Amino acid sequence: MAKIPDIVPLGTEGYLVRFADKLDDVANRAVISFAAAVEAADMAGVREVSTALASVFVRFDIEQVSRVDLVAALSTLLASRDWLHSAEVEQPRLWRVPTLFGGVAGPQLKEAAGLAGVSEEVAVRELSQTRVRVLALGFAPGQPYLGMLPEHWDIGRLTGLTPQVPAGALVVAVRQFVLFANPSPTGWRQVGLTKISLFDINAPQPFALRSGDELMFEAVSEHDFALLETDIMGGATLEEPV
């Protein structure tokens, strides 16, 4: 097994700093804080930094920094803190996203609750009251993988695909949510629907979310959900840390 954390080349233009070989909440927090630290360090030749569930990708310009120097700078930063067990956690931003659970908005809620071993009512309470973190953005622009849900939500994917869930669909599997930015096929179970806009190229901030943000999918009634139609962010509110 490779050593962890590890710095390995990916393609010809970047390095991957891996914090785990599998998805793990602790490693993902390390990923997000290390990525922020690389950005803050303003290292020579670094073109951009992005994150996946368990790794940080650093894209660089070889015209401006040699491989040896870049790896040395990353290693020094990596050694400067115990990223996996660091108490220094930045206060995240918190999004509250009005969500309609069950019914046509969450056609597989009942099935998902059954797999998690709870009633629908308890499922909605758990799913709407767990603060989940943006583990990574990807698949579609601005689209988050969110976690971690309580352990009994470690439910599998569907054996078949749902041909299409709408934009705003909240789906669940393996202790995570995905919140769809666009209509999409999925093998995860749809439990709810939101109206948040995740990517709008014409907005001053085209991408609503960033890795590390926390979200709560607050359950609303069908009536209140319908009233969100005119709100550009589907009623979602953002609380910045003080």
Add this chain to the structure above:
Amino acid sequence: MALLTVLQAGPNTTLQDLGREGFLKYGLSRGGAMDRLAVLEAAALLGGGLDMAAIETPTGLRASVDTAQRVALTGAPMRAEIDGRALGWNATHLLMPGEVLTIRPSGQGVYGYVAFGGGFDVPRKLGSVAAHLGARLGQALVAGDGLKLGDDSNLAAPAQFLRPESRFSGGAVRMVTGPQTAHYSAERFERFAKTRFRKSGQANRQAALLEHDGESFDAENALGVVSDVIVPGDIQMSGAGEPYVLMAECQTIGGYPRIGAIIPQDLPIVAQASQGCELWFEVVSLAEADALYAPDKDVLRRIRDKTKPLVRSPHDIANLLSYQLISGVVAGDEE
């Protein structure tokens, strides 16, 4: 101000440039031209810079302008004409108002590029005009679309041509190994490196499936791979062990194992290989790949040095008398 009118556009015809950098962390890949070299060639031919944009088409285009423009034709060599007059590829031509420029695929290569001397005067979104259909950004061009062009201030420049780097019939592509290469046994990797692949019909701006004879290339313990950052050029194995090369509009995170990555310089070879073209891999070290690397600005300079004025034989110009030759006269003391 000038206007380009699209009279006809085949499927997947889009406006492209070198793409948008810096948004990987939000899940948006760079996108941009499938054959970046073709955009740089157009820039070299027209005297443009790294912000050059061009219409990319795998299927053909008919268009006209309302103000005279130089047109550069690059990428996959296509059949081109202006009002029935055949045009050379990898060259600039003058397109007069009301004339119709037609280009059609020739079967060689995949993506042809059409750029204009005045450049496209369309709003940049996140720093680029490129359509990224995978991200629902922009749209494919269709008949009736109008695109604003800048005025071509250099209409009198002599027509230019260049000999493109050959990349339109497959061949060897260089690759480096990566973080997941170790998921493959030495035996399997060696077999992969020796295999002659063919570009399949399943290829688009996101990925290209390569076909081959013989056994598949399953990774060992493929299901244990955590979703990780992916980059264009990555050679990703499907669940069935078939290789997909990830292209300009690939996603930014993926859960399939990657056996390695094609170096960026050779990605146009994959993009421009037509269905059935043979492709095979040549493994190089990172040091070798680095030695081959040149930034876009250097590539542009190198191509610019290779462009030459196009000397036409009067016999090749069917309607010589219709040319307004006087407008091409210059004072003689220009740079």
